[in-house]
Amino acid sequence: MGVIEKVPAYIERIPGGGIVTTSMDWVLNESRASSMWYMLFGLACCAIEMMATGASRYDFDRFGMIFRASPRQSDLMFVAGTVTHKMAKRVKVLHEQMAEPRYVIAMGGCACNGGPFYYDCYSVLKGIDKVIPVDVYIPGCPPRPESLMQGCIKLQEKIKREKLSDWASDRPMPDRTIV
Amino acid sequence: MTKEEIAIKLKDKFGSELEILETNQPEAYVYISPARYHELCQFLKEAPEFDFDYLFQLGGVHYPEDRFELVLCFSSHERRHNMILKVKLDKDNPQIVTTSDIWMAANWYEREAAELFGIKFVGHPDPRHLLLDDDWDSGYPLRKGWTGPDFISMPEK
Ligand code: SF4
Numbered sequence: 461m462g463v464i465e466k467v468p469a470y471i472e473r474i475p476g477g478g479i480v481t482t483s484m485d486w487v488l489n490e491s492r493a494s495s496m497w498y499m500l501f502g503l504a505c506c507a508i509e510m511m512a513t514g515a516s517r518y519d520f521d522r523f524g525m526i527f528r529a530s531p532r533q534s535d536l537m538f539v540a541g542t543v544t545h546k547m548a549k550r551v552k553v554l555h556e557q558m559a560e561p562r563y564v565i566a567m568g569g570c571a572c573n574g575g576p577f578y579y580d581c582y583s584v585l586k587g588i589d590k591v592i593p594v595d596v597y598i599p600g601c602p603p604r605p606e607s608l609m610q611g612c613i614k615l616q617e618k619i620k621r622e623k624l625s626d627w628a629s630d631r632p633m634p635d636r637t638i639v
Numbered sequence: 640m641t642k643e644e645i646a647i648k649l650k651d652k653f654g655s656e657l658e659i660l661e662t663n664q665p666e667a668y669v670y671i672s673p674a675r676y677h678e679l680c681q682f683l684k685e686a687p688e689f690d691f692d693y694l695f696q697l698g699g700v701h702y703p704e705d706r707f708e709l710v711l712c713f714s715s716h717e718r719r720h721n722m723i724l725k726v727k728l729d730k731d732n733p734q735i736v737t738t739s740d741i742w743m744a745a746n747w748y749e750r751e752a753a754e755l756f757g758i759k760f761v762g763h764p765d766p767r768h769l770l771l772d773d774d775w776d777s778g779y780p781l782r783k784g785w786t787g788p789d790f791i792s793m794p795e796k
């Protein structure tokens with residue numbers, strides 16, 4: 461009954477079956493938060509750490525997170541690595557190809573604000589949030605898998621706070637969460 | 640060949656157009672005048688005693704006081720020797736003939752040097768941008784003193 465106790469539901473036994481009364485928001489948010497499929501996409505050294513997190517030692521699968529090789533099937537984009545001006549245009553297109561609701565995690569110093577390439581660099585974009593909206597920022601060079609997973613948990617918390625009614629209107633710009 | 644042998648052979652053929660640099664490096668360092676640059680490259684590639692068939696680096700250097708330099712490094716798979724070739728280019732209008740007809744590898748290296756330093760390679764078969772975006776129009780970023788739209792220089796300590 462451990463799980464059932466956490467569900468905000470009223471369960472009633474009637475002959476021939478059960479009826480569960482719960483909130484639509486809760487069901488949808490819980491299922492979305494537990495199946496954030498992320499895009500198979502990395503830009504630089506941070507992507508190596510993302511791969512490590514996806515592999516068996518840290519194991520993203522237990523979050524219900526599975527990589528998808530197509531933006532059309534992804535809910536979440538890790539911007540893992542150095543975003544050059546040239547690449548930023550492509551990242552923007554990929555972000556637009558993802559179906560709503562979509563989320564972005566900026567992973568590492570480079571994606572947050574240019575990181576080690578902030579000064580004296582002609583080619584690197586100073587933060588992916590200049591191009592697409594970001595939900596969670598994870599600093600580090602590179603962030604350890606633990607930080608990445610904490611970022612995902614923060615994003616799950618954020619998804620669980622959303623309401624169905626938010627979907628009807630234009631989704632507001634995400635608030636900054638710094639892990 | 641040792642670097643001394645390379646130096647002597649080249650000096651014999653190119654005379655005063657060629658200058659040997661004294662270094663403590665294992666390779667020969669050679670300056671050539673722009674006028675005989677292409678001829679020398681052709682010679683180094685084709686002469687059997689040199690046989691420099693592998694161009695592994697070509698890049699620009701900007702000396703803001705007086706010149707640009709082009710630096711070519713090549714080696715020979717067969718003879719196992721290396722060599723560094725340098726050319727001094729004009730400060731205001733850096734321009735040199737292409738070597739992409741001699742080494743295929745020069746094609747991309749020259750495109751890179753052209754977009755980053757603004758060195759013009761006369762006769763290059765494909766003078767598009769290589770690394771920068773096609774619509775880049777903020778000048779030549781590896782020249783000293785360059786600044787661009789999104790550029791922040793390191794503050795003084
Ligand atoms: S933040 Fe560090 S590790 Fe990550 S992409 Fe940038 S340089 Fe690489």
